[in-house]
Amino acid sequence: MAASREQFGSRLGFVLAAAGSAVGIGNLVGFPVNAAKNGGGAFLLMYAIFVFTICVPVMMAELAAGRNSAKGPLGAYASLTNNNKFWSIAGWLSTITPFMIAVFYTVITVWIFEYLYNALTGDLAELAKPETFGSFINGGNIFIHLAVVIGIVNLILVGGVKEGIERSAKILMPALFLMLIGMVIFVLTQENAMAGVKFYLIPDFSKLTGPVVSGALGQAFFSLSLGMGILITYGSYMDKQSSIASSAKMVAIADTSVAFFAGLMILPAIFSFNPQTDPTELSDSSVSLIFSFLPKIFLALQGSIGYFGASVVASVFFLLVFFAALTSLVSIIEVPAASLVDQKGYSRKKSLLVLNLGMILFTIACTASFGMVGWLTEFVVYSGANKSLFDVVYDVFYDTILPLNGLLICLFVIYRWQKHNLDAELETGDDGFKGSFLERYMHFSLGTFIPVILALIFINTVAIKFF
Numbered sequence: 001m002a003a004s005r006e007q008f009g010s011r012l013g014f015v016l017a018a019a020g021s022a023v024g025i026g027n028l029v030g031f032p033v034n035a036a037k038n039g040g041g042a043f044l045l046m047y048a049i050f051v052f053t054i055c056v057p058v059m060m061a062e063l064a065a066g067r068n069s070a071k072g073p074l075g076a077y078a079s080l081t082n083n084n085k086f087w088s089i090a091g092w093l094s095t096i097t098p099f100m101i102a103v104f105y106t107v108i109t110v111w112i113f114e115y116l117y118n119a120l121t122g123d124l125a126e127l128a129k130p131e132t133f134g135s136f137i138n139g140g141n142i143f144i145h146l147a148v149v150i151g152i153v154n155l156i157l158v159g160g161v162k163e164g165i166e167r168s169a170k171i172l173m174p175a176l177f178l179m180l181i182g183m184v185i186f187v188l189t190q191e192n193a194m195a196g197v198k199f200y201l202i203p204d205f206s207k208l209t210g211p212v213v214s215g216a217l218g219q220a221f222f223s224l225s226l227g228m229g230i231l232i233t234y235g236s237y238m239d240k241q242s243s244i245a246s247s248a249k250m251v252a253i254a255d256t257s258v259a260f261f262a263g264l265m266i267l268p269a270i271f272s273f274n275p276q277t278d279p280t281e282l283s284d285s286s287v288s289l290i291f292s293f294l295p296k297i298f299l300a301l302q303g304s305i306g307y308f309g310a311s312v313v314a315s316v317f318f319l320l321v322f323f324a325a326l327t328s329l330v331s332i333i334e335v336p337a338a339s340l341v342d343q344k345g346y347s348r349k350k351s352l353l354v355l356n357l358g359m360i361l362f363t364i365a366c367t368a369s370f371g372m373v374g375w376l377t378e379f380v381v382y383s384g385a386n387k388s389l390f391d392v393v394y395d396v397f398y399d400t401i402l403p404l405n406g407l408l409i410c411l412f413v414i415y416r417w418q419k420h421n422l423d424a425e426l427e428t429g430d431d432g433f434k435g436s437f438l439e440r441y442m443h444f445s446l447g448t449f450i451p452v453i454l455a456l457i458f459i460n461t462v463a464i465k466f467f
């Protein structure tokens with residue numbers, strides 16, 4: 001008999017850890033830009049509808065499969081189907097995907113750390129130069145900063161579920177929230193900020209075209225960390241007294257609130273910096289917003305609040321994004337780490353060691369694919385373009401396999417594991433669930449339109465990206 005599985009110490013601990021996973025670069029930067037370009041309040045409304053009608057049921061399905069099997073995705077799919085070959089492949093997909101996403105998310109987290117480091121040392125003029133980003137991502141320091149980021153993540157993970165993941169979330173998440181609120185208050189008191197607020201919140205329903213709608217769903221799905229095996233793994237550490245439904249709703253509310261406040265921080269800041277801003281011209285990419293646009297705003301702030309004040313604001317911003325990225329990274333690396341513990345019987349330390357060797361190799365290769373190593377920079381050609389290794393990892397795992405994993409978990413809980421088992425798990429620790437509207441809605445949505453929508457997104461992405 002294996003030693004009993006570690007669990008989160010409290011429901012609040014679970015909610016903070018899962019919210020830590022959910023709140024990431026996607027909320028803090030991806031959401032505001034998307035909302036600004038695509039109809040403001042109209043986008044926000046549609047996003048919130050997707051979160052609660054599509055994402056929360058998928059999240060509950062993942063948590064239920066994890067808690068019932070007491071395993072990460074690899075073990076969960078295998079043990080709940082008596083090692084069925086097809087479903088074991090789904091388990092593998094949900095284990096390899098987080099590994100690869102962790103690789104590319106680590107690359108971006110290291111860049112954030114580089115900016116944080118420079119903001120703390122006060123060199124905002126350097127950060128705001130157009131050539132800085134290119135020289136940072138190809139500079140030798142990047143490997144030192146990579147070691148620091150991987151070191152911090154592992155320091156948290158080696159502590160285990162309660163003393164590592166939960167304890168760090170209990171510190172980092174409230175700190176993140178306070179910094180975010182502080183920044184929102186600061187930004188709203190700047191001149192012209194209200195123009196940004198208006199732009200952000202006044203709905204423009206004419207912008208809601210097909211691609212915008214599917215982009216909003218993709219954003220919500222990604223933002224709640226679905227399809228990455230994370231919630232199956234975190235579910236396996238949940239106690240049987242907690243209600244899965246109310247925990248999932250709390251995570252969704254926390255995640256959506258952070259996205260909302262991030263919009264209230266970023267858009268008014270942009271308008272206050274340049275009242276003539278046309279947000280439809282903002283770049284699509286979160287990366288260029290964080291690393292090229294915002295540093296210019298921080299530098300301009302020196303004119304109004306002085307050198308020291310501007311450095312504080314820039315440092316708080318990058319620290320906020322760094323904390324968000326860190327808690328997301330912790331959650332995603334826990335997935336393959338838990339699988340090694342479950343399947344191979346490794347200790348937590350040994351499994352982290354093995355995993356890190358692989359991750360460091362891939363992360364260095366992806367880092368080098370921005371120009372340091374020619375063939376990694378032009379790794380392969382598809383869709384008529386030269387793709388770097390980083391692009392390939394992003395296109396394949398992030399954009400394509402995530403919706404496929406989501407589709408598989410829906411089909412799995414309803415048609416293979418079956419509704420009565422799903423219900424029994426969701427009723428555990430939740431007296432009100434049996435016979436509720438939510439129970440009927442879960443059966444209907446997960447068995448019909450949610451998998452159809454995810455299948456369409458998957459097919460569409462494959463067609464657009466690879467043909």
Ligand code: PFF
Pocket residue numbers: 021022023024025026027101102105222223224225328329331332
């Ligand atoms: N919810 C995260 C975000 O919005 O950034 C998604 C995520 C990405 C979680 C990468 C974990 C991760 F490693």
